[in-house]
Amino acid sequence: MPYENVILEKEGSLAVLIVNRPKALNALNKETLADIKAALEDIEQDAAIKVAIITGAGDKSFVAGADIAYMQNFSVQEARAFAAFGQEVFRFIELMEKPVIAAINGFALGGGCELAMACDIRLAAENAVFGQPEVGLGVTPGFGGTQRMPRLIGEGRAKELTYTAASIKADEAFRIGLVNHVYPAAELMAEARKMAQKIGRQATTAVGYSKYSINKGMQVDTDTGMSIESSMFGMCFSVEDQKEGMNAFVNKRKPNFK
Ligand code: DAK
Numbered sequence: 623m624p625y626e627n628v629i630l631e632k633e634g635s636l637a638v639l640i641v642n643r644p645k646a647l648n649a650l651n652k653e654t655l656a657d658i659k660a661a662l663e664d665i666e667q668d669a670a671i672k673v674a675i676i677t678g679a680g681d682k683s684f685v686a687g688a689d690i691a692y693m694q695n696f697s698v699q700e701a702r703a704f705a706a707f708g709q710e711v712f713r714f715i716e717l718m719e720k721p722v723i724a725a726i727n728g729f730a731l732g733g734g735c736e737l738a739m740a741c742d743i744r745l746a747a748e749n750a751v752f753g754q755p756e757v758g759l760g761v762t763p764g765f766g767g768t769q770r771m772p773r774l775i776g777e778g779r780a781k782e783l784t785y786t787a788a789s790i791k792a793d794e795a796f797r798i799g800l801v802n803h804v805y806p807a808a809e810l811m812a813e814a815r816k817m818a819q820k821i822g823r824q825a826t827t828a829v830g831y832s833k834y835s836i837n838k839g840m841q842v843d844t845d846t847g848m849s850i851e852s853s854m855f856g857m858c859f860s861v862e863d864q865k866e867g868m869n870a871f872v873n874k875r876k877p878n879f880k
Pocket of ligand 1: 645646647649686687688689690691692700701702704705708729731732733734755756759761762763764765
């Protein structure tokens with residue numbers, strides 16, 4: 623299905639979702655969020671796809687935030703509804719079974735940083751810039767930034783970045799754990815594909831169940847998290863992947879996961 627504000631490319635078991643509004647540095651309005659959601663639903667439902675990468679069109683911006691021009695005259699109700707919709711779309715990334723890699727190819731500000739934080743793994747180009755500039759615009763982060771950033775990089779650093787509206791470069795983002803790896807811009811997508819392939823070679827169900835355990839576990843106390851983990855571990859034994867993976871090990875051969 624063609625989208626107006628995103629491009630969805632499928633390459634074997636990999637889906638690449640490109641946010642494509644170059645005239646606004648890929649900023650997010652309602653239509654763009656709706657396209658992202660529809661593309662993610664397509665990815666989740668497509669049995670051939672194992673891993674997704676989200677990136678931005680062009681070489682300057684991942685996503686430069688929520689669309690400021692679009693938001694500027696919102697009523698309280700419209701602002702709440704817009705924040706709730708963005709939150710729903712980004713939450714879908716966490717709730718879907720397939721892992722999603724953010725390939726951050728430039729500005730990841732405001733809603734762009736929040737989109738990256740909702741993904742499972744963040745890979746950045748050397749020219750990537752991160753920040754939550756919302757307080758400088760008179761608003762709070764609205765797409766989950768106040769919740770995900772402290773979980774990811776700790777409360778103190780999250781508060782500093784949010785209260786000062788400061789932008790940080792990729793090397794600093796790496797140092798504080800906001801991104802997993804930094805690559806020269808020209809190598810970013812190849813590295814993201816390489817990681818996606820590595821994930822794609824593992825047992826799909828076990829990867830999905832691990833994502834579920836980690837994401838659910840991050841929101842509950844340790845004992846509840848442990849019980850989620852043991853229940854997902856148990857579930858693996860109802861799936862062919864476990865038999866294949868363990869049989870392959872015992873017989874000293876490579877597993878052939880379906
Ligand atoms: N929104 C709309 N247009 C944007 C944009 C954005 N976030 N970012 C860039 N653009 C547009 C520019 O207006 C410009 O358009 P034209 O003038 O050419 O028509 C075009 O993209 C190119 O941008 P620049 O000319 O500014 O390019 P530069 O290289 O000079 O600067 C920049 C790049 C990324 C540093 C700069 O554009 C910039 O500072 N952009 C704004 C970044 C930002 O503040 N992002 C955070 C947005 S706020 C909530 C819901 C959501 C949120 C909060 C609350 N509720 C409803 C409660 C989330 C908020 C945000 O994400």
